[in-house]
Amino acid sequence: MLSNLLGCLVMGALLQWLAEADWFRDTALANEHYRLLFAVGFCGSFTTLSALVYETSVLFHASLGLQAAGYLATSVVGGFASFWLGVAAVRLLMPPG
Secondary structure, three states: HHHHHHHHHHHHHHHHHHHHHHHHHHHHEEEEEEEEHHHHHHHHOOOOOHHHHHHHHHHHHHOHHHHHHHHHHHHHHHHHHHHHHHHHHHHHOEEEO
């Protein structure tokens, strides 16, 4: 779960940083394909849906349905929260414009 939450944080920060960086907008790398490569390629290799599904399945098969639901909910909600925390951190740390 920690790697997924950290990956979401990094993805939010990276996407926001690339969106705000003048040097990045002025390069050939600024198109959406490269932005996806950096964010989804890097962060996607760091995190994985299959690990989330596996861990949740293990808990369900061990008759720990409440823990499985809690793990799943914490991962999803925590992932969104981590993503937006990364975005907010970059917005706070980068000067406007």
